Amino acid sequence: MAITKYTCLVCGYVYDSVHGDPDQGIAPGTLFDDLPEDWTCPKCGAPLMDFTEVVRNTSEVIIEEEPVKDEPTKVIKKKKVELPKKNEE
Numbered sequence: 001m002a003i004t005k006y007t008c009l010v011c012g013y014v015y016d017s018v019h020g021d022p023d024q025g026i027a028p029g030t031l032f033d034d035l036p037e038d039w040t041c042p043k044c045g046a047p048l049m050d051f052t053e054v055v056r057n058t059s060e061v062i063i064e065e066e067p068v069k070d071e072p073t074k075v076i077k078k079k080k081v082e083l084p085k086k087n088e089e
């Protein structure tokens with residue numbers, strides 16, 4: 001069973017299909033795709049469209065690059081990787 005998590009881009013709340021959202025009548029095990037269209041973020045009230053899928057393999061958003069061997073004093077650059085936005089298809 002695939003575990004799907006979606007995060008609110010507004011407040012960072014994570015919807016976990018395993019837990020659902022009992023406070024709003026969403027039973028545990030309800031996939032994000034099966035949420036009613038009027039479901040909103042329990043924390044900030046953002047609509048479904050403000051959520052983006054959290055993909056397990058790319059959950060790490062900050063990638064630290066190894067310093068170049070020839071330049072040991074080089075400052076490590078932090079690269080920010082944007083989570084893929086779920087476009088309406």
Ligand SMILES: [Zn+2]
Nearest residue numbers: 008011041044
């Ligand atoms: Zn939110």
